[in-house]
Amino acid sequence: MRNRNRRLAWLIGLLLTVGLFLFIAFCLDWRYNQNDDIGILRSFMGYETGEPANFHIFIHGLLAWPMYWLAKAFPTVAWFSVVQIALLALSCWMCFKGVIQCFVNRDKPLWMGTVGALLLAAVFMELCTRITFTLTAGLLGAAAVLQVLSADVEKGSPRQTALSIVGALPPVAFAYALRKETLWPILGFVALALLVKWFLQGDQGQKERRRAMLLSASACLAVIVALMGWRAIEIQNCGQEDYLAWQDARTRLVDYYDLSKVPPEVYESVGWTAGTIERASNFFFLDSDITTESIERLLEALEESGGVPVSWQSIREALDTAAHGSFVFLWAFGTTAVLWVLSLAGACTKKGRRAALLSPLLLGAALLVALTAYLTLEGRFPTRVLWLVFLPFMALVAGMLPLCLPDIPSRKARAAVAAVLCGGALCVTGIMLYEEIPELMPDYEAWEAIGDPAATLDEYALVNPDMLFIHDMTLAVDTRLFPDVSEGIPHNVVFWGGWPLRSPATIEQFAAFGIDLLHFDPAELLRSDICIASGVVDPPPTLVIDYLREKVDPACDYMIYSEDGGVYFFQFY
Numbered sequence: 001m002r003n004r005n006r007r008l009a010w011l012i013g014l015l016l017t018v019g020l021f022l023f024i025a026f027c028l029d030w031r032y033n034q035n036d037d038i039g040i041l042r043s044f045m046g047y048e049t050g051e052p053a054n055f056h057i058f059i060h061g062l063l064a065w066p067m068y069w070l071a072k073a074f075p076t077v078a079w080f081s082v083v084q085i086a087l088l089a090l091s092c093w094m095c096f097k098g099v100i101q102c103f104v105n106r107d108k109p110l111w112m113g114t115v116g117a118l119l120l121a122a123v124f125m126e127l128c129t130r131i132t133f134t135l136t137a138g139l140l141g142a143a144a145v146l147q148v149l150s151a152d153v154e155k156g157s158p159r160q161t162a163l164s165i166v167g168a169l170p171p172v173a174f175a176y177a178l179r180k181e182t183l184w185p186i187l188g189f190v191a192l193a194l195l196v197k198w199f200l201q202g203d204q205g206q207k208e209r210r211r212a213m214l215l216s217a218s219a220c221l222a223v224i225v226a227l228m229g230w231r232a233i234e235i236q237n238c239g240q241e242d243y244l245a246w247q248d249a250r251t252r253l254v255d256y257y258d259l260s261k262v263p264p265e266v267y268e269s270v271g272w273t274a275g276t277i278e279r280a281s282n283f284f285f286l287d288s289d290i291t292t293e294s295i296e297r298l299l300e301a302l303e304e305s306g307g308v309p310v311s312w313q314s315i316r317e318a319l320d321t322a323a324h325g326s327f328v329f330l331w332a333f334g335t336t337a338v339l340w341v342l343s344l345a346g347a348c349t350k351k352g353r354r355a356a357l358l359s360p361l362l363l364g365a366a367l368l369v370a371l372t373a374y375l376t377l378e379g380r381f382p383t384r385v386l387w388l389v390f391l392p393f394m395a396l397v398a399g400m401l402p403l404c405l406p407d408i409p410s411r412k413a414r415a416a417v418a419a420v421l422c423g424g425a426l427c428v429t430g431i432m433l434y435e436e437i438p439e440l441m442p443d444y445e446a447w448e449a450i451g452d453p454a455a456t457l458d459e460y461a462l463v464n465p466d467m468l469f470i471h472d473m474t475l476a477v478d479t480r481l482f483p484d485v486s487e488g489i490p491h492n493v494v495f496w497g498g499w500p501l502r503s504p505a506t507i508e509q510f511a512a513f514g515i516d517l518l519h520f521d522p523a524e525l526l527r528s529d530i531c532i533a534s535g536v537v538d539p540p541p542t543l544v545i546d547y548l549r550e551k552v553d554p555a556c557d558y559m560i561y562s563e564d565g566g567v568y569f570f571q572f573y
Helices: 002-027 035-045 061-073 079-105 110-129 133-149 158-166 169-178 180-199 206-237 241-256 264-268 274-281 292-304 312-323 327-348 354-378 383-404 411-440 444-450 453-462 504-511 522-526 542-551
Strands: 468-471 493-495 530-534 558-564 567-572
Touching: 002 079, 002 110, 035 061, 035 079, 035 133, 061 079, 061 169, 061 206, 079 110, 079 133, 079 169, 079 383, 110 133, 110 327, 110 383, 110 411, 133 158, 133 169, 133 180, 133 383, 158 206, 169 180, 169 206, 180 206, 180 354, 180 383, 241 274, 241 292, 264 274, 264 292, 274 542, 327 354, 327 383, 327 411, 354 383, 453 468, 453 493, 453 558, 453 567, 493 504, 522 530, 522 542, 542 567
Parallel strands: 468 493, 468 530
Antiparallel strands: 530 567, 558 567
């Protein structure tokens, strides 16, 4: 019966996954949640030069090379979106079947595990509808944890145990390939899941199963180390050392310092002006004064001056932002906290296995707190990052709950406990879906009123191929999963800042217009074939005006060259 139910768990998980994604695709507003994703997508579609990227600062070659060759064969397909949806579906499938198998392994009814999977589906709906590669990596981490916890180490064979452990390798590898920073938190929670399974072995064949676990875990670790080596070689051989150094310096400055609070004597010591600080704060990196060397000197000056300390107010602001960033997160966190307490209470009743159950639960909570504290003190605490460290912990609690449920001799009492747990889970699921679905549904009225500025800019650039369009922050948020490229892909649109700006592809893009990006002359902005594109007309692009008046001529001014679908095109003289 157990083996049959374990096989059925795969089918139920698949049906839930298919149902979830069909509902998202046909009923909800499926899009990206961050502009980084669309930047990566455009790189692999060849927006800059017409050639898809074969190296990316975020994406490991494990995913970058397949997307490169697919883009070469089918250039109009948004392969980065396809890959993310596929990885999200894989994560959901593994999580759903994993939690069901965790219940089955403890001889609990199949329907109890299915209710748990439904609760996870309600949590995952938002993450799979508002996609960002950081959260995709987090879901892959949760899948890896549940895959390990779903191993039947009490009655399963050593081979089955080994296969269950090896099954956690693909999600961990893909998570690392998407976002390398996710590797260590994920490995921490996977290690705790392995600890659970190591100490909860059945007496029969224990030695063989532990040997199988050790060998399979070692093999998986060797593959991860090989992937890290691959990445190191990839970076060494990419020939983009200057770009990588620039990106590292820019990230450290912009992401971890509030530039508005930098004392004038500090930035003036490296030759920057108040205008330079203002431009860097608004991601305007065309300014040739904002070099890797000047940023490094500014960072050194900030460290020597004591930096810009993280205040308790900023910590509270970070926590408040994270807490109010997602209704689903609050409910998921609250539910997980309740289940964690119940698991602790249940573990205390397990004579002979108390330490084996309590240790991972307590260590998991400690790891979650430590990671959260670190991110908070670092000053980088958006909701997506909080999700990233929380999802593997949630998976750990979900997988351990069946192990910790107390042994109740009375059949009626067991039924009552099951009814309370499943009833509570269904209520929470219903509340989340009730609040979540309306927020994720398409807002056609807003679409009609606002339009799609990013698509409008692309269309305008296509019919004006001899002009270079540099857009500001108002047009940097493009959330399209599958941009319409039936009319072609523009190669003359570029954001004035962010991580793509000084990439080799963008340098080539500017070079096509006779511009040396690394030694940018601000007078180039006065050319008749260059426009600054913005989603607003009031105020005008004062950042550019001030830049030209500081660097070129105090008499510089602007005019509106054109307007199309709420996108305004400015030229300067």
